[in-house]
Amino acid sequence: MSAVARQDVTVLDCTLRDGGYYTNWEFEDTLVEEYLTACVATGVDVVELGYTQFTPGDRGPYGRFPSGVTLALRDALPDGHRLRFAVMVDAPALAEVPAAEAGPRLRRLLADGPLPVDLVRVAVHHSGAAGVAEAVDSLREAGFGVCLNLMQVDLATPAEVAGLVRLVAGLGPLESLYVADSLGSLHAPRIAELVEEFRAGQAAPVGLHGHDNQGFALHNTLAAAQAGATWLDATVLGMGRGAGNTRTEQLLAALGTDQRALQPMLDLVARRFEPLMHKYRWGASALYAIAGMRRIHPTYVQRLEEGLERDVDVKLRALDFLARNRKTSFSAASLEGALRHAAV
Numbered sequence: 001m002s003a004v005a006r007q008d009v010t011v012l013d014c015t016l017r018d019g020g021y022y023t024n025w026e027f028e029d030t031l032v033e034e035y036l037t038a039c040v041a042t043g044v045d046v047v048e049l050g051y052t053q054f055t056p057g058d059r060g061p062y063g064r065f066p067s068g069v070t071l072a073l074r075d076a077l078p079d080g081h082r083l084r085f086a087v088m089v090d091a092p093a094l095a096e097v098p099a100a101e102a103g104p105r106l107r108r109l110l111a112d113g114p115l116p117v118d119l120v121r122v123a124v125h126h127s128g129a130a131g132v133a134e135a136v137d138s139l140r141e142a143g144f145g146v147c148l149n150l151m152q153v154d155l156a157t158p159a160e161v162a163g164l165v166r167l168v169a170g171l172g173p174l175e176s177l178y179v180a181d182s183l184g185s186l187h188a189p190r191i192a193e194l195v196e197e198f199r200a201g202q203a204a205p206v207g208l209h210g211h212d213n214q215g216f217a218l219h220n221t222l223a224a225a226q227a228g229a230t231w232l233d234a235t236v237l238g239m240g241r242g243a244g245n246t247r248t249e250q251l252l253a254a255l256g257t258d259q260r261a262l263q264p265m266l267d268l269v270a271r272r273f274e275p276l277m278h279k280y281r282w283g284a285s286a287l288y289a290i291a292g293m294r295r296i297h298p299t300y301v302q303r304l305e306e307g308l309e310r311d312v313d314v315k316l317r318a319l320d321f322l323a324r325n326r327k328t329s330f331s332a333a334s335l336e337g338a339l340r341h342a343a344v
């Protein structure tokens with residue numbers, strides 16, 4: 001695989017958003033300050049601050065960023081920094097307001113935020129992409145750049161992928177179109193195929209959001225870049241839901257960032273994120289690999305692993321039950337059913 005030049009890609013770090021699944025979107029103020037400073041120093045292009053939503057929900061404080069993202073950060077960041085800031089909105093959250101009002105409402109919601117958000121990432125299951133078209137228009141008209149993240153695209157048939165390409169081509173300008181390896185099930189050849197199909201059929205730059213269920217996140221991300229993807233997601237030490245994501249520090253190194261420039265990020269990993277990893281236990285494992293290969297939603301494994309006293313054979317039987325019943329979306333009831341079956 002030939003090298004991909006750093007200047008040819010946009011690196012988006014989504015630690016505060018994806019890592020929030022473990023911390024309930026609560027981060028110490030000093031950690032966030034050190035994290036943003038390291039992102040500036042190592043050349044990260046975009047930082048995703050978290051989820052935002054229009055009504056109270058379970059993904060952090062309503063209408064606010066994670067607790068550590070404070071107004072003081074404006075002064076903490078160095079003059080002339082080039083970081084852009086993003087938030088993610090899930091399609092179900094968009095559905096809670098009239099589509100034409102999504103942009104103005106979000107603009108008002110973010111107006112008093114601590115950092116200037118100019119990019120909104122809309123996360124939508126690939127089968128529901130047509131349903132967010134009007135909201136995407138509204139967000140764009142409100143002055144936001146819009147990224148469309150297609151979730152669980154590995155489950156799409158060839159005909160569905162072709163339809164998605166046509167749909168996206170008609171959406172109007174996007175900052176990027178993301179292939180999201182939501183289940184950690186994709187391999188490099190399939191990723192390259194998807195990237196090439198989307199690049200050939202519509203005008204937006206293509207990106208990849210990789211998960212590390214099978215230990216392939218970095219490899220898959222580089223394969224996507226080799227195939228022409230120019231927006232690449234990562235998180236510090238891979239911190240993210242389930243098995244986690246492509247590691248920011250590894251991706252930057254693979255893209256050619258030298259040791260001296262990378263040192264602030266590595267210091268941050270050693271001081272701040274390795275203790276968090278020890279506490280919350282994200283990362284690739286045999287159970288996550290099984291979930292990825294059999295297309296089981298990663299939250300099932302995360303919940304199974306929370307029960308440290310639970311027998312491993314029960315976990316394995318539960319995963320087999322979930323796979324046979326094609327549980328690509330998480331529900332607590334399905335998990336309880338799988339555990340009842342596994343205990344028999």
